[in-house]
Amino acid sequence: MAFAYLGTLVLVTLIVFAVLAGFTPTFFIQGTGPTLLRQIVLGGAVGFYAISSLLIFRMYTHETESFFKRYSLGLLLTAIGLFGVFFLRTVGGPISWLGRVAQYTGGVYFLLAVVSAYRSTRARGVPLGAFLSEFFRNPQELYRTLVQTVSDAIVILDQRGRVLLWNPAAEKIFGYPEKEAVGSSLFDLILTGRSASYLERCLLQSETVRQIEIEAKTRTGRILPIEVSVSGSAGVTTAIIRDITGRKQAEDELRASEQKYRTLFDSIDEGFCIIEVLFDENEKPLDYRFLEINPSFERQTGINNAVGRRMREIASQHEERWFEIYGRIALTGDPVRFENPAKQLGRFYEVYAFRVGEAAERKVAILFNDISERKRTEEAIRERERDLERAQAVAHLGSWRSDLVNGMVIWSEEAYRIFGVDPKTFTPSIEAVRRIIHPESRALHARLIEDALSGKIVEPFESRIIRPSGEERVVLTSGIDVEYDASGKPIFLFGTILDITDRKKVEAALRESEKRYRALNAELELRVQKRTAELERKNRELQEFAFVASHDLSEPLRKIQTFGSLLQTKSAALLGDEEKDYVARMTAAAGRMRELLDALLRYSRLDSRGQEFIPTRLDSVVKDAVGDLEIAIRNAGARLEIGPLPMVNGAPNQLRQLFQNLIANAVKYRRSESKPFIKISGEVKNGEGRLFVEDNGIGFDEKYLEKIFQPFQRLHGVNEYSGTGVGLAICKKVVERHGGTITAKSTPGKGSTFIVTLPVNRGEQCICNQTESRSS
Numbered sequence: 001m002a003f004a005y006l007g008t009l010v011l012v013t014l015i016v017f018a019v020l021a022g023f024t025p026t027f028f029i030q031g032t033g034p035t036l037l038r039q040i041v042l043g044g045a046v047g048f049y050a051i052s053s054l055l056i057f058r059m060y061t062h063e064t065e066s067f068f069k070r071y072s073l074g075l076l077l078t079a080i081g082l083f084g085v086f087f088l089r090t091v092g093g094p095i096s097w098l099g100r101v102a103q104y105t106g107g108v109y110f111l112l113a114v115v116s117a118y119r120s121t122r123a124r125g126v127p128l129g130a131f132l133s134e135f136f137r138n139p140q141e142l143y144r145t146l147v148q149t150v151s152d153a154i155v156i157l158d159q160r161g162r163v164l165l166w167n168p169a170a171e172k173i174f175g176y177p178e179k180e181a182v183g184s185s186l187f188d189l190i191l192t193g194r195s196a197s198y199l200e201r202c203l204l205q206s207e208t209v210r211q212i213e214i215e216a217k218t219r220t221g222r223i224l225p226i227e228v229s230v231s232g233s234a235g236v237t238t239a240i241i242r243d244i245t246g247r248k249q250a251e252d253e254l255r256a257s258e259q260k261y262r263t264l265f266d267s268i269d270e271g272f273c274i275i276e277v278l279f280d281e282n283e284k285p286l287d288y289r290f291l292e293i294n295p296s297f298e299r300q301t302g303i304n305n306a307v308g309r310r311m312r313e314i315a316s317q318h319e320e321r322w323f324e325i326y327g328r329i330a331l332t333g334d335p336v337r338f339e340n341p342a343k344q345l346g347r348f349y350e351v352y353a354f355r356v357g358e359a360a361e362r363k364v365a366i367l368f369n370d371i372s373e374r375k376r377t378e379e380a381i382r383e384r385e386r387d388l389e390r391a392q393a394v395a396h397l398g399s400w401r402s403d404l405v406n407g408m409v410i411w412s413e414e415a416y417r418i419f420g421v422d423p424k425t426f427t428p429s430i431e432a433v434r435r436i437i438h439p440e441s442r443a444l445h446a447r448l449i450e451d452a453l454s455g456k457i458v459e460p461f462e463s464r465i466i467r468p469s470g471e472e473r474v475v476l477t478s479g480i481d482v483e484y485d486a487s488g489k490p491i492f493l494f495g496t497i498l499d500i501t502d503r504k505k506v507e508a509a510l511r512e513s514e515k516r517y518r519a520l521n522a523e524l525e526l527r528v529q530k531r532t533a534e535l536e537r538k539n540r541e542l543q544e545f546a547f548v549a550s551h552d553l554s555e556p557l558r559k560i561q562t563f564g565s566l567l568q569t570k571s572a573a574l575l576g577d578e579e580k581d582y583v584a585r586m587t588a589a590a591g592r593m594r595e596l597l598d599a600l601l602r603y604s605r606l607d608s609r610g611q612e613f614i615p616t617r618l619d620s621v622v623k624d625a626v627g628d629l630e631i632a633i634r635n636a637g638a639r640l641e642i643g644p645l646p647m648v649n650g651a652p653n654q655l656r657q658l659f660q661n662l663i664a665n666a667v668k669y670r671r672s673e674s675k676p677f678i679k680i681s682g683e684v685k686n687g688e689g690r691l692f693v694e695d696n697g698i699g700f701d702e703k704y705l706e707k708i709f710q711p712f713q714r715l716h717g718v719n720e721y722s723g724t725g726v727g728l729a730i731c732k733k734v735v736e737r738h739g740g741t742i743t744a745k746s747t748p749g750k751g752s753t754f755i756v757t758l759p760v761n762r763g764e765q766c767i768c769n770q771t772e773s774r775s776s
């Protein structure tokens with residue numbers, strides 16, 4: 001186009017010179033009008049300007065530079081002016097003036113186009129000539145340059161899919177030179193299978209497709225992914241092809257990376273979430289919203305369906321420091337690692353938080369772990385350490401650890417108290433400890449430490465120390481243990497130290513007390529032996545007296561009873577009623593006295609006539625006792641029920657006497673309105689045999705419980721119930737002689753239960769498997 005304008009300028013210049021020289025042909029004849037030559041020239045000029053105007057305007061639609069619009073309008077107005085001159089028949093007419101106005105206006109637009117081009121060059125910093133030459137360069141040359149230098153393959157096809165254009169980028173991507181590719185079918189050349197079918201359909205239907213991804217093959221047979229943009233017009237199709245192998249690899253790597261991230265995100269035990277921190281107008285953090293969470297989040301927090309919810313909505317009492325920390329991270333971008341309790345959630349967390357995304361997004365990523373159990377364990381350890389310190393203080397037990405490499409020693413608080421030094425001013429060391437040890441104990445201490453370091457077992461040993469105040473104390477060192485390094489060299493020594501000064505004083509006092517006790521005990525034993533011998537002598541005298549008294553008194557009583565009976569039988573006619581009453585009273589009193597003497601004799605014989613203890617079946621003993629009382633039981637109409645009874649070690653005769661007295665009392669002290677019922681049973685509990693003798697008799701007030709077991713003590717008169725008052729005393733003496741106890745429970749008018757405990761025979765407990773019921 002530049003050559004065309006240059007040629008036009010040269011032609012106009014030649015015409016001007018020709019006119020001045022008088023060699024121009026006649027274009028216009030006054031009165032006749034324009035000549036044929038003039039009309040041909042003007043028509044060509046009009047066409048030239050009109051076409052130029054359209055071409056320039058088309059460039060404006062692509063480049064949107066105001067220069068092209070104004071230049072195009074200038075050319076168009078010039079063409080209109082020449083078109084008016086084309087129809088001019090007379091000089092100076094209206095058409096002549098309109099043509100000139102249009103040409104002048106076109107000139108103004110040419111000027112405006114130049115000004116617009118000048119402004120654009122100044123804004124871009126390029127010379128005006130370069131700017132204009134760039135716009136007026138041959139479009140075909142620009143197109144060819146673009147096709148040859150672009151990195152994407154540009155392929156032009158005809159309607160049958162044959163290659164018309166194959167640029168260098170296509171040669172590089174697919175390996176086919178331009179001579180081999182041009183004229184070949186693109187489908188056979190690089191496309192196969194579904195990719196060929198799809199692209200062929202697009203070509204046949206003249207579809208315009210943007211950025212489809214298909215697979216293609218190279219000359220070597222390698223398959224590579226490509227991105228194709230297809231456009232068709234005027235029977236040809238242009239395909240711009242881009243090799244996206246690198247992009248696909250990057251996408252695959254990104255997907256793999258995302259998959260790794262997602263796998264890590266889903267599988268880690270720690271909780272993870274991304275939050276959006278919410279601020280007020282003063283940049284103060286008010287709340288935060290959960291945007292994303294991992295599967296461990298709910299297990300770590302106990303919060304369900306957290307995504308999209310705000311923290312204050314979930315836990316309204318959540319500590320303010322959480323919001324402050326996350327707000328500071330969102331604003332500054334500085335990551336923070338911290339530990340905080342969340343009391344409303346009932347948990348303690350270890351947290352690492354950092355900002356993600358752009359600062360304006362206010363997003364914070366949080367990796368956290370519930371360490372509540374660890375905190376509880378740590379607190380328990382601290383509590384145990386405090387307890388240990390308190391226990392050491394109470395027990396005066398200290399612990400120590402010696403560093404054999406640097407000679408330093410670590411003491412517990414109680415160790416400082418034992419040695420009498422202040423932990424703030426005293427630094428323990430092996431040498432300092434040696435100075436505190438009493439000189440007489442240093443050799444023993446050093447020897448035993450050497451034994452421990454050589455692998456020997458060191459038993460606890462006592463040594464003396466001297467406090468800085470000069471006070472001497474006695475300590476017990478024990479629990480010595482050695483720690484070795486990888487080479488077997490001892491590096492640490494552990495042990496405990498116990499202040500036993502007070503204990504040693506107590507032991508000394510105890511030894512002195514024991515010495516005095518033994519002397520007193522020997523004297524006491526001598527006194528006891530004398531007193532025992534005296535009691536045994538008096539007891540024998542008492543037993544002899546009881547025997548002699550009962551024996552010697554029995555004879556006069558028998559005579560009184562005998563003569564009284566003779567008076568009642570042989571002299572009854574000579575006695576009046578009053579004399580008969582006296583004789584009856586005398587005889588009864590003598591009988592009563594004889595019963596008392598017999599009871600006294602039985603009571604005394606329990607000590608004087610001891611019997612060896614043997615394994616005894618109580619069920620047999622009870623049966624014998626019931627047999628002895630058979631007549632009394634039958635006369636009273638009593639019913640007996642005997643349950644399982646244990647086997648005990650005892651004297652059978654005395655145990656028989658025990659049950660005789662208990663059963664006889666149950667028969668004697670009965671209620672007149674009901675027949676007696678006596679139940680005898682037993683059980684074994686805590687290594688003792690428990691025996692129960694129950695009745696439904698008259699009972700007694702339990703305030704007399706102690707009295708009824710004393711000799712000759714009665715709750716009723718002789719006229720109400722016969723007896724001597726010795727039966728239960730004999731029972732108590734028998735039971736105590738067997739190492740047992742006897743007691744009773746009773747309710748007046750309802751009956752009594754006597755409870756006897758006796759040591760059982762270890763081999764057996766109960767030998768009666770059936771309950772025996774006897775009645776008479």
